[in-house]
Amino acid sequence: xxxxxxxxxxxxxxxxxxxxxxxxxxxxxxxxxxxxxxxxxxxxxxxxxxxxxxxxxxxxxxxxxxxxxxxxxxxxxxxxxxxxxxxxxxxxxxxxxxxxxxxxxxxxxxxxxxxxxxxxxxxxxxxxxxxxxxxxxxxxxxxxxxxxxxxxxxxxxxxxxxxxxxxxxxxxxxxxxxxxxxxxxxxxxxxxxxxxxxxxxxxxxxxxxxxxxxxxxxxxxxxxxxxxxxxxxxxxxxxxxxxxxxxxxxxxxxxxxxxxxxxxxxxxxxxxxxxxxxxxxxxxxxxxxxxxxxxxxxxxxxxxxxxxxxxxxxxxxxxxxxxxxxxxxxxxxxxxxxxxxxxxxxxxxxxxxxxxxxxxxxxxxxxxxxxxxxxxxxxxxxxxxxxxxxxxxxxxxxxxxxxxxxxxxxxxxxxxxxxxxxxxxxxxxxxxxxxxxxxxxxxxxxxxxxxxxxxxx
Amino acid sequence: xxxxxxxxxxxxxxxxxxxxxxxxxxxxxxxxxxxxxxxxxxxxxxxxxxxxxxxxxxxxxxxxxxxxxxxxxxxxxxxxxxxxxxxxxxxxxxxxxxxxxxxxxxxxxxxxxxxxxxxxxxxxxxxxxxxxxxxxxxxxxxxxxxxxxxxxxxxxxxxxxxxxxxxxxxxxxxxxxxxxxxxxxxxxxxxxxxxxxxxxxxxxxxxxxxxxxxxxxxxxxxxxxxxxxxxxxxxxxxxxxxxxxxxxxxxxxxxxxxxxxxxxxxxxxxxxxxxxxxxxxxxxxxxxxxxxxxxxxxxxxxxxxxxxxxxxxxxxxxxxxxxxxxxxxxxxxxxxxxxxxxxxxxxxxxxxxxxxxxxxxxxxxxxxxxxxxxxxxxxxxxxxxxxxxxxxxxxxxxxxxxxxxxxxxxxxxxxxxxxxxxxxxxxxxxxxxxxxxxxxxxxxxxxxxxxxxxxxxxxxxxxxxxxxxxxxxxxxxxxxxxxxxxxxxxxxxx
Numbered sequence: 001x002x003x004x005x006x007x008x009x010x011x012x013x014x015x016x017x018x019x020x021x022x023x024x025x026x027x028x029x030x031x032x033x034x035x036x037x038x039x040x041x042x043x044x045x046x047x048x049x050x051x052x053x054x055x056x057x058x059x060x061x062x063x064x065x066x067x068x069x070x071x072x073x074x075x076x077x078x079x080x081x082x083x084x085x086x087x088x089x090x091x092x093x094x095x096x097x098x099x100x101x102x103x104x105x106x107x108x109x110x111x112x113x114x115x116x117x118x119x120x121x122x123x124x125x126x127x128x129x130x131x132x133x134x135x136x137x138x139x140x141x142x143x144x145x146x147x148x149x150x151x152x153x154x155x156x157x158x159x160x161x162x163x164x165x166x167x168x169x170x171x172x173x174x175x176x177x178x179x180x181x182x183x184x185x186x187x188x189x190x191x192x193x194x195x196x197x198x199x200x201x202x203x204x205x206x207x208x209x210x211x212x213x214x215x216x217x218x219x220x221x222x223x224x225x226x227x228x229x230x231x232x233x234x235x236x237x238x239x240x241x242x243x244x245x246x247x248x249x250x251x252x253x254x255x256x257x258x259x260x261x262x263x264x265x266x267x268x269x270x271x272x273x274x275x276x277x278x279x280x281x282x283x284x285x286x287x288x289x290x291x292x293x294x295x296x297x298x299x300x301x302x303x304x305x306x307x308x309x310x311x312x313x314x315x316x317x318x319x320x321x322x323x324x325x326x327x328x329x330x331x332x333x334x335x336x337x338x339x340x341x342x343x344x345x346x347x348x349x350x351x352x353x354x355x356x357x358x359x360x361x362x363x364x365x366x367x368x369x370x371x372x373x374x375x376x377x378x379x380x381x382x383x384x385x386x387x388x389x390x391x392x393x394x395x396x397x398x399x400x401x402x403x404x405x406x407x408x409x410x411x412x413x414x415x416x417x418x419x420x421x422x423x424x425x426x427x428x429x430x431x432x433x434x435x436x437x438x439x440x441x442x443x444x445x446x447x448x449x450x451x452x453x454x455x456x457x
Numbered sequence: 458x459x460x461x462x463x464x465x466x467x468x469x470x471x472x473x474x475x476x477x478x479x480x481x482x483x484x485x486x487x488x489x490x491x492x493x494x495x496x497x498x499x500x501x502x503x504x505x506x507x508x509x510x511x512x513x514x515x516x517x518x519x520x521x522x523x524x525x526x527x528x529x530x531x532x533x534x535x536x537x538x539x540x541x542x543x544x545x546x547x548x549x550x551x552x553x554x555x556x557x558x559x560x561x562x563x564x565x566x567x568x569x570x571x572x573x574x575x576x577x578x579x580x581x582x583x584x585x586x587x588x589x590x591x592x593x594x595x596x597x598x599x600x601x602x603x604x605x606x607x608x609x610x611x612x613x614x615x616x617x618x619x620x621x622x623x624x625x626x627x628x629x630x631x632x633x634x635x636x637x638x639x640x641x642x643x644x645x646x647x648x649x650x651x652x653x654x655x656x657x658x659x660x661x662x663x664x665x666x667x668x669x670x671x672x673x674x675x676x677x678x679x680x681x682x683x684x685x686x687x688x689x690x691x692x693x694x695x696x697x698x699x700x701x702x703x704x705x706x707x708x709x710x711x712x713x714x715x716x717x718x719x720x721x722x723x724x725x726x727x728x729x730x731x732x733x734x735x736x737x738x739x740x741x742x743x744x745x746x747x748x749x750x751x752x753x754x755x756x757x758x759x760x761x762x763x764x765x766x767x768x769x770x771x772x773x774x775x776x777x778x779x780x781x782x783x784x785x786x787x788x789x790x791x792x793x794x795x796x797x798x799x800x801x802x803x804x805x806x807x808x809x810x811x812x813x814x815x816x817x818x819x820x821x822x823x824x825x826x827x828x829x830x831x832x833x834x835x836x837x838x839x840x841x842x843x844x845x846x847x848x849x850x851x852x853x854x855x856x857x858x859x860x861x862x863x864x865x866x867x868x869x870x871x872x873x874x875x876x877x878x879x880x881x882x883x884x885x886x887x888x889x890x891x892x893x894x895x896x897x898x899x900x901x902x903x904x905x906x907x908x909x910x911x912x913x914x915x916x917x918x919x920x921x922x923x924x925x926x927x928x929x930x931x932x933x934x935x936x937x938x939x940x941x942x943x944x945x946x947x948x949x950x951x
Binding site: 367377380384397405415416447448 | 518
């Protein structure tokens with residue numbers, strides 16, 4: 001509860017910060033300090049220190065898992081601020097408001113990961129989505145940004161409608177919004193319940209861009225300002241994924257016979273669409289949009305497996321994927337040319353940055369010693385342990401090999417080709433942050449024990 | 458301790474190499490590191506023969522029941538020895554080759570060495586997989602950055618092939634892990650996984666593809682000639698002399714004992730594929746005009762024979778394979794050194810453009826002839842021992858139905874091998890000199906010394922192989938015991 005209220009408050013504070021401060025540096029420092037406070041508050045809650053005493057049992061329950069994920073989300077946001085907050089200045093004039101919106105999104109994420117009531121899920125998803133529509137369109141003079149925002153808004157509103165419809169149907173079948181009180185085993189054959197569940201499934205798939213509900217993703221990720229794409233594709237996406245897992249694990253578990261195969265097919269489709277389309281992209285930014293779809297396919301493995309390993313795996317995946325993606329977007333926002341050719345010869349001009357990008361790419365491709373490998377490893381392990389679905393596992397690794405193709409194109413461009421530099425304006429501090437992310441990636445890849453010992457203290 | 462040092466020394470010195478700026482220092486430093494590794498390996502073989510010397514075990518990834526477990530069995534020690542011996546030779550023989558950003562080159566070379574040592578010593582499936590991939594990444598960078606004209610595409614093909622193979626193997630590893638009693642990645646747990654014949658029949662192929670790509674066995678070989686031709690010679694040496702052994706070791710250590718029933722059932726199919734590959738590669742080698750491609754195809758032929766011998770599941774075939782792994786490493790290293798010297802002297806490796814080198818470079822010719830003899834397995838050379846034992850084993854195999862057919866086809870391959878090797882020797886070294894070879898000079902002292910080491914190794918193993926065979930005795934017996942399929946088939950029937 002600490003984090004939910006605090007992040008909401010921080011959002012309000014940031015809105016007023018634009019009046020309080022004339023220059024931009026204090027705003028940024030305030031936001032970063034706020035995130036640190038948020039992080040500390042959340043960790044204190046995991047240790048049993050509650051700032052606010054409220055009875056939320058009917059709609060929110062913070063399990064260890066949810067709290068741990070929240071820590072990851074806040075820490076990820078902190079990393080995101082450290083890498084990209086300077087670049088946010090270039091988007092538009094409303095610097096403080098961007099931070100405010102991001103804090104609101106965090107509130108939404110905390111709600112989505114801990115809901116026990118379908119209405120809270122709905123509210124959480126909306127709190128995440130509406131600021132995202134604004135952030136997508138925040139480059140007001142840029143036509144592509146406007147187009148992306150409109151597209152995102154129309155499609156998002158539609159999917160939210162479907163979600164609400166699904167919740168209504170489930171209410172009709174069970175007579176309650178609380179997932180603990182739904183007696184699903186008795187209602188196995190209810191068409192109303194199955195229909196509602198499928199609608200929820202589809203609308204959640206839309207939010208995490210699982211094929212065939214992914215069509216908005218490339219355009220929105222491409223059109224939105226780089227810095228916000230970075231946030232949208234990482235923290236927000238994995239946050240909704242944790243909610244997705246929570247919804248189907250704790251609410252719809254009794255119906256798993258009905259949806260397991262759906263999940264497997266959706267995962268397979270997402271892997272195929274994401275990876276194969278990514279191969280043909282010429283722009284690294286668009287490639288990353290498709291790669292985020294394909295990574296969503298791997299995260300869907302958690303929903304197919306639905307066991308302990310899947311839960312751990314999703315945490316690892318959110319760490320690995322978010323760190324690498326935030327890092328690479330941090331680099332892209334400093335490039336004037338987003339195409340693969342724009343990366344030509346980067347190793348000559350910026351050896352350190354090129355090394356960092358290499359590690360991000362290796363992690364995304366799932367090469368051992370990186371967090372990305374371990375994340376994929378856990379996902380495969382979860383599905384194999386669950387039994388069945390070997391075809392999905394084999395398809396998964398074949399698609400991982402395809403993904404190596406487009407991730408390595410970036411490495412090839414940087415190291416084995418020559419070209420003029422399209423990269424400028426990185427400060428020494430940001431370089432240190434990039435190196436820090438690399439260290440985190442390798443450390444997680446080598447000693448995942450440390451991370452999990454926090455989960456099971 | 459020895460096992461750990463063999464990985465740590467190249468790893469740490471490799472990482473340190475990236476920081477050195479001066480070219481001379483880089484070369485000296487990395488040569489020194491390679492020599493130190495070699496000395497450690499020799500000490501390990503000669504002095505610390507106590508069983509504890511080659512084992513190391515530490516906690517790692519406790520949650521997954523995977524440990525950092527290393528152990529040198531007869532085969533592993535031999536391959537580590539080969540790796541440790543090969544590296545100083547590779548560094549010395551390419552001493553004068555110029556590289557852009559030389560510190561990166563040598564750093565990556567040493568990292569590859571660490572990965573190779575890890576693969577040869579790992580006794581934990583997850584650790585094995587880690588090293589398996591780690592050996593690949595640095596060599597990928599080396600070949601793509603310092604290779605020939607078409608290096609990027611060619612190396613990438615090699616990378617994708619091996620990556621697909623190893624990912625499939627990862628699925629297999631995970632599946633067996635979920636079947637082991639008490640969920641463990643330890644190799645002994647894998648041996649006792651007790652997989653049913655049906656499970657084995659498909660898991661087998663997941664592993665086999667990974668190893669077959671690496672060796673490479675026909676029809677998974679298409680990456681290899683291009684990669685050997687386009688890579689810088691030092692990297693080609695590593696690829697052909699050391700990296701292919703990862704595949705053979707995989708077959709012996711991970712495939713046969715873990716999937717005995719599937720190996721029994723598919724053995725003949727694979728052996729027939731392998732010997733088809735021998736004939737196919739030999740025929741192509743006969744038509745090659747490029748010396749590098751010729752050596753590459755000849756390597757496919759040699760590896761094919763090893764693959765067929767592995768699936769004979771016979772003690773002498775097994776020992777033959779192991780000794781041949783060492784010999785093939787030495788011989789192909791010698792071949793590449795000669796090719797490299799010729800390329801450096803005359804600027805071409807086209808057989809049709811060369812001729813009559815013997816008149817100008819008698820010492821080089823002398824060494825070449827011995828290496829060529831070893832390549833075609835003449836008696837008194839190292840390859841003769843290995844190939845003889847392998848043939849004996851294939852013929853006496855208890856599990857193979859087509860032993861005679863396999864042996865006859867492979868034997869034809871040996872004859873073809875003599876044809877193309879000697880043809881190359883005749884056209885390049887003998888006959889009349891032409892305008893290009895007219896100005897040739899003989900090799901200098903340090904080149905003679907390196908080639909003398911190679912030739913010395915060829916002759917020692919060829920004349921007195923017994924110490925080697927003694928080392929392999931125990932490990933080949935234990936592989937055979939673990940992969941003995943008859944009691945298992947009996948059990949399945951009841």
